[in-house]
Amino acid sequence: MTPCSRADTDRHDRSTTPSSEPFAKWEGTDVSSHETHTTSLYPEVDEATLAQLVEALETGDTTRLAPARAAEIEETRALARFSRVRVPGAGGVELDGALWLHPGDRARPVVVMPSPWTHFGWLLYVAQATRFALKGYHVLAYTARGFGLSKGNVEVAGPLDVQDGVAALTFVLSRIDGEPAGVGFLGDSYGSGISQLVAAHDPRVTAVVALSTWGDLGEAFYENETRHTAAVEVLRGAADEKRLSEDTRTRFDNVRNNEDIEGTLDWARERSPIHHIEAINNRERPLPVLFANAWHETLFPTNQLLTTFNALTGPKRLLLSIGDHSGPEMSGIIGLPNRIWEDAHRWFDHYLLGVDTGIDVEDEVVTEIMWNKTLEGRPTWGAVTGRTERLYLSAPQNGGDGTLSDKPGADGQVAFAAGTDTPATVADKIIATGNAELAGNPKVYPTAEIDRAHAGVWATAPLPVTAELRGVPRLHLTYTVDAAESTLIAYLFDVDAEDNAHIITHAPFTEPRGESGRPVSLDIALQATGYDVRAGHRLMLVIDTIDPFYGDATVADSTISLALSDEDPSHLELPLS
Numbered sequence: 362m363t364p365c366s367r368a369d370t371d372r373h374d375r376s377t378t379p380s381s382e383p384f385a386k387w388e389g390t391d392v393s394s395h396e397t398h399t400t401s402l403y404p405e406v407d408e409a410t411l412a413q414l415v416e417a418l419e420t421g422d423t424t425r426l427a428p429a430r431a432a433e434i435e436e437t438r439a440l441a442r443f444s445r446v447r448v449p450g451a452g453g454v455e456l457d458g459a460l461w462l463h464p465g466d467r468a469r470p471v472v473v474m475p476s477p478w479t480h481f482g483w484l485l486y487v488a489q490a491t492r493f494a495l496k497g498y499h500v501l502a503y504t505a506r507g508f509g510l511s512k513g514n515v516e517v518a519g520p521l522d523v524q525d526g527v528a529a530l531t532f533v534l535s536r537i538d539g540e541p542a543g544v545g546f547l548g549d550s551y552g553s554g555i556s557q558l559v560a561a562h563d564p565r566v567t568a569v570v571a572l573s574t575w576g577d578l579g580e581a582f583y584e585n586e587t588r589h590t591a592a593v594e595v596l597r598g599a600a601d602e603k604r605l606s607e608d609t610r611t612r613f614d615n616v617r618n619n620e621d622i623e624g625t626l627d628w629a630r631e632r633s634p635i636h637h638i639e640a641i642n643n644r645e646r647p648l649p650v651l652f653a654n655a656w657h658e659t660l661f662p663t664n665q666l667l668t669t670f671n672a673l674t675g676p677k678r679l680l681l682s683i684g685d686h687s688g689p690e691m692s693g694i695i696g697l698p699n700r701i702w703e704d705a706h707r708w709f710d711h712y713l714l715g716v717d718t719g720i721d722v723e724d725e726v727v728t729e730i731m732w733n734k735t736l737e738g739r740p741t742w743g744a745v746t747g748r749t750e751r752l753y754l755s756a757p758q759n760g761g762d763g764t765l766s767d768k769p770g771a772d773g774q775v776a777f778a779a780g781t782d783t784p785a786t787v788a789d790k791i792i793a794t795g796n797a798e799l800a801g802n803p804k805v806y807p808t809a810e811i812d813r814a815h816a817g818v819w820a821t822a823p824l825p826v827t828a829e830l831r832g833v834p835r836l837h838l839t840y841t842v843d844a845a846e847s848t849l850i851a852y853l854f855d856v857d858a859e860d861n862a863h864i865i866t867h868a869p870f871t872e873p874r875g876e877s878g879r880p881v882s883l884d885i886a887l888q889a890t891g892y893d894v895r896a897g898h899r900l901m902l903v904i905d906t907i908d909p910f911y912g913d914a915t916v917a918d919s920t921i922s923l924a925l926s927d928e929d930p931s932h933l934e935l936p937l938s
Contacts, residue, residue: 366848400598402550402660404792405691414487414696415459418443431675431694433491435621437461440589441494448503450513451524457510458503458529459483461494466538470713472545473530474502475522475552478686482509488696492706496714497539501533505551507604514606518554518578518632522780528561530566543567543713547705547712549694550660551576551686554634560648561637567646568712570705572653573687574663576669577636583663585885587848587869588616588912592660595662595791610918619912635669647675651708653701655684656731656890657798657864659791659910663889671742676712676721679742680704681891682729685788685795689729709780714872728831728891732803732863737831737891745891746832746936754819754838754902754923754931763819765900769930779842780917781815782907787867791910791923806854806862808901816905817923820856828894832936834887836902839880839931840923847872847921848913853887853933854901855894862901866890869911880924900932 408795414434419422422439423431437443441463448456463469472493476482482504483490490500499693506513506525526546534541545568546556553574560566575581582589597605598872605613608628615625630636641648654663670679680701693699707718723927724738726745741743752858755770757763763775784806788794794804811818836851848871854862868887875881894900904923906915925931 374852388651397842399705400595401479402477402595402599402687402792403481403485403691403694405796406481406483406485406695408484410695411481411658414491418487419445423829426911433495437494439492446501448501448529450506450511450528451521452513454513454521454525455511455527456503456529457482458501458934459490460533460536461490461498461500462536463494463497468528468539468542469497470543470709471499471501471530471533471537471541472547472709472713473526473533474500475526475529475548475555476502476504476508477549478508478551478596480509480601482511483831485694489693489702489705493709496706496710498709498713499533499537501529503529505555507600507606514604515600515609516606517609517612518551519608519678520631522555523558523562526555527563530559530563542572542715545709545713547654547709548572548574549690552579554632557634557641558632558637558648561634561640564644567648568709569648569650570708571650572690572705573658573661574652574654574703575665576634576667577629577665578633579626580665580668581661582616582629583622584665585625585868585870586873587871588619589910590617590912591791591910593617595660608691613692617912635672638669638672642672642674646843649708649712651678651680651705653680653682653690653704655682655686655689655746656866657788657890658684658687659788659795660928664886667742667833667889676726678704678708678720678723679726681727681889683731683734684799685792688792688795688806693916731798731865731890731892732801733893746937750935750937752821752900752933752935754925754933756925762813763817763925765819765821765902765911765933769927770925772926774922774924775817776920776922777813777817777905778815779844779847779906779915779919779921781812782909783811783816783903783905785811785816785903785905786908787864787910803863806864807860808854808856808862808903809860809902811905816903817921818901818903820899820901823858823897823899824894826896828890828900828935829938830865830890830894830935831938833889834936835885835934836868836887837884837932837934838923839882839929840921841878841880842875842916842919842921843877844916844919845875845877846914846916847875847881847919848915849904849906849909849921850908850911851885851887852903854903855892856899856901858897865894869908871914873914879888
């Protein structure tokens with residue numbers, strides 16, 4: 362490969378509009394305080410450092426970069442032309458972007474990278490896009506409409522965003538000589554959903570990488586009929602309120618205010634890859650898709666993605682890791698070594714560059730186990746769980762907590778008052794708590810401080826051997842409440858000898874159309890997990906009625922009564938390796 366010629370430089374310059382406007386910054390969100398303000402889904406990103414890479418790519422001045430990064434930029438400039446561009450999107454809306462183009466008519470693969478949900482826009486991709494360019498890819502990274510320096514309004518991966526992705530691909534293909542050797546769409550967070558949806562509509566896309574992504578936006582917003590209000594508020598806070606489309610603002614308000622649920626679910630359906638799965642699976646050439654998510658994902662919980670992953674019939678791979686939204690891949694975004702991004706490169710290198718990376722014959726599912734960080738591979742998601750074990754909920758005997766045991770106990774009930782929060786919560790902060798997990802400092806829950814007057818609590822005896830939880834735990838129980846509506850949140854904890862706990866998984870449940878005193882049968886899947894509970898520790902199930910992450914239907918001072926009987930025994934089904 363050789364540097365761009367003057368003719369190539371002139372041709373590319375005519376299609377570019379450099380901009381010197383700065384990228385935006387914002388602060389964090391504390392969910393536990395219920396105060397949402399301008400927030401960041403990428404708190405570890407240093408805008409200035411990434412902007413230095415862009416400046417070096419544009420000017421060739423690498424004096425402010427570390428030696429290894431400087432060498433990378435210099436090599437990239439010798440091989441490809443970097444330029445800022447304005448991409449014509451749907452309806453004449455201009456999108457801010459960056460282009461890495463190689464000279465000549467050699468057939469090369471193309472990677473298109475729609476931006477995450479952030480005002481940083483395409484800037485977050487500069488390190489990884491440069492790596493792709495070094496390997497010989499043409500790369501276009503662009504900022505989704507309504508963010509950063511792009512025009513338009515935020516449509517939440519709606520039809521206009523899909524049309525933008527199609528237009529962005531047409532734009533880059535018009536700038537290269539000859540035909541591409543393949544087309545990959547890669548996105549993190551928001552860009553990951555857009556990437557899947559563009560692939561469902563545009564047969565030119567031949568491979569996808571979707572990091573911290575969703576499959577069913579409706580389930581992500583309304584899990585077991587429970588509103589994910591904190592997630593929606595964080596998304597709202599990470600966007601410019603003035604740039605949300607009227608429809609987007611209405612849908613976010615609906616989640617917040619518990620209005621027009623069916624209309625919002627219809628809106629979400631159009632934006633959910635699972636509802637376009639036939640288009641993806643019925644392509645002439647199977648579409649290879651790589652997914653990556655976190656176990657404690659608070660924006661797009663894992664189970665909704667599993668449904669989409671299992672429905673795909675083409676080549677696929679799923680990486681599940683410790684942490685929260687975008688945390689596992691963050692070090693790669695800021696230019697450090699990262700196994701998630703390494704797999705993303707191997708995926709495209711195999712399916713677009715035609716390099717034998719071996720990834721096509723490796724396990725479909727790779728899980729990082731909490732908290733030992735061991736990586737386990739399985740040929741399919743179904744093979745992650747080896748067997749299941751049922752633990753029955755028994756009523757307290759002689760005071761204390763109820764028990765979780767392998768046989769149903771005597772008939773009885775557990776009653777507690779609704780409407781008061783307890784120390785059992787999903788997390789302290791979206792993103793931040795997950796980042797602490799990544800750093801080896803998971804949140805510690807003082808289980809002794811959980812008020813049993815406002816929660817039901819059941820625990821096992823100390824485990825004789827390590828319990829290797831792998832898969833989706835399931836909870837069945839029957840309860841009554843002296844109110845028409847109710848919300849329960851179930852948490853599964855790992856408790857040590859000092860009664861300090863780490864959260865394993867959880868799930869909410871809402872009965873919005875009940876009848877006071879009428880039994881409610883609850884059958885829910887807790888979020889998937891890969892967790893080792895050490896010998897000597899106990900499993901603890903806590904059920905309460907309030908969590909700052911969720912919009913609840915709880916009626917203050919109502920009473921929840923859980924029936925525990927042999928006739929229909931309440932139980933927790935554990936997936937084990």
